[in-house]
Amino acid sequence: MTNRRPYVLGGFLLALSVLVAFILVDVLATVFFAITVAYLLIPLRRWLEERGLSRWIASVISTIAAGIGVVVVLSPLVVILFLRLNDLVALASFIPDSFSIDLFGFFYQLTLDDAFAVGFSLLRSVARTTAFAAPVILIKLTLFGFLVFALLLSGDSVGRTLLALVPEEYHHAATSLNTRARETLFAIYVLQAATAVGTFIIAILVFWVLGYDYVITLATIAAVLQFIPIAGPSFLLAGLAVYHAAVGDVVAAGLIIVVGGVFVAWLPDILIRPRLAKETADLPGSLYFVGFVGGLLSLGPVGIIAGPLAVALLAEAVSLLSEELNVEDAPEVPTNGKIPNDNASQSPDGTANDS
Numbered sequence: 151m152t153n154r155r156p157y158v159l160g161g162f163l164l165a166l167s168v169l170v171a172f173i174l175v176d177v178l179a180t181v182f183f184a185i186t187v188a189y190l191l192i193p194l195r196r197w198l199e200e201r202g203l204s205r206w207i208a209s210v211i212s213t214i215a216a217g218i219g220v221v222v223v224l225s226p227l228v229v230i231l232f233l234r235l236n237d238l239v240a241l242a243s244f245i246p247d248s249f250s251i252d253l254f255g256f257f258y259q260l261t262l263d264d265a266f267a268v269g270f271s272l273l274r275s276v277a278r279t280t281a282f283a284a285p286v287i288l289i290k291l292t293l294f295g296f297l298v299f300a301l302l303l304s305g306d307s308v309g310r311t312l313l314a315l316v317p318e319e320y321h322h323a324a325t326s327l328n329t330r331a332r333e334t335l336f337a338i339y340v341l342q343a344a345t346a347v348g349t350f351i352i353a354i355l356v357f358w359v360l361g362y363d364y365v366i367t368l369a370t371i372a373a374v375l376q377f378i379p380i381a382g383p384s385f386l387l388a389g390l391a392v393y394h395a396a397v398g399d400v401v402a403a404g405l406i407i408v409v410g411g412v413f414v415a416w417l418p419d420i421l422i423r424p425r426l427a428k429e430t431a432d433l434p435g436s437l438y439f440v441g442f443v444g445g446l447l448s449l450g451p452v453g454i455i456a457g458p459l460a461v462a463l464l465a466e467a468v469s470l471l472s473e474e475l476n477v478e479d480a481p482e483v484p485t486n487g488k489i490p491n492d493n494a495s496q497s498p499d500g501t502a503n504d505s
Contacts, residue, residue: 160315179452180290181297186335186455187216188301195302209302216298223377226370323470327463334433334462338455341426346376348422349383353414360405372414383415437461 171178191212198208301308309328316324350373357365368390372383387410394403424439438458445457 156315177290177293179450180294182452182456184294184297185301186459188298189332190335190339191216191298191302205303209299212302213295213299217295223374226374326470327466330462330466331459334459335455337426337433338458341423342377342454344426345418345422346373349373349376349414349418352418353383356410356413360402360409376418384411387411387415433458433462433465437465 174181194215195205195208195212198211199205203211313321313324350369353369353372354365357368362368368386371386375383375385378385387406390406390410391403394400394406420439423442424434424436438461441458441461442454443457445453445455445460447453449456
């Protein structure tokens with residue numbers, strides 16, 4: 151008689167996982183990101199262990215490496231703000247004390263004092279929201295670090311436990327899905343970095359053609375903003391358009407919105423992500439784009455990872471089913487609609503006769 155205890159415990163684990171996910175719904179995105187990062191860092195931890203380090207030390211170093219990666223992504227904005235602060239102040243001095251809008255018979259005059267009043271009001275609102283959210287963000291970052299470390303420390307045992315619940319004849323399928331998940335996650339993070347680099351290169355050309363002075367600075371800001379879902383470099387382009395409109399250069403404002411929007415904000419996502427998805431994750435660009443956009447619109451920022459991952463696992467499951475059913479080896483149906491009859495008898499002269 152088959153021992154049902156492992157499967158009963160596995161079902162209990164699944165039900166308990168759903169309950170925990172429901173209770174921890176507010177930090178579910180943080181948990182998901184931590185799992186994906188730890189999943190990718192396990193090979194690094196194993197490599198460090200092979201060099202003689204203990205499991206605990208290797209997990210600490212791998213977790214620190216993840217933190218350094220986050221700092222490397224965000225640090226350019228801080229450095230640019232520090233280096234270009236005087237230039238920003240100088241640009242602000244060119245803004246006129248007032249400017250007028252005359253459109254379709256409506257005339258409106260906005261003074262610099264009014265603009266500053268609105269700006270300071272928005273700044274106070276953002277500062278107040280940030281002050282309230284700061285403790286929550288700090289807690290989530292701490293939770294992220296602890297989760298990554300804990301998963302690195304015990305990830306192998308969790309993986310072996312889950313694999314043991316899978317019947318032995320399906321271990322090949324589980325291993326294939328595991329490999330596809332790891333390759334897809336690696337590709338997603340690589341694609342994000344590659345898209346940022348592509349944005350930097352394209353932005354340099356666009357800002358140079360449009361006649362901007364600080365081309366490298368603006369291109370760096372656009373590349374870093376590429377890591378922000380949905381809006382991305384649009385924040386920078388909108389700010390530049392507002393500045394041009396404030397100084398009365400409506401043509402420049404329109405150019406940066408149209409040209410910059412197409413080549414800096416839109417083109418890298420369309421040009422780079424689908425092409426590299428095929429090379430790095432063996433996933434067709436169309437499927438990756440569906441997963442990326444669908445996941446982003448359905449789940450928010452976490453959908454950037456969850457969407458393509460779900461699509462990749464679905465594609466792998468279809469491939470496994472096709473392999474199991476020997477679809478590639480199945481005979482093709484003739485165009486005349488008749489199915490070949492292997493039992494057809496043959497006449498003495500070699501011609502086939504239907505029985």
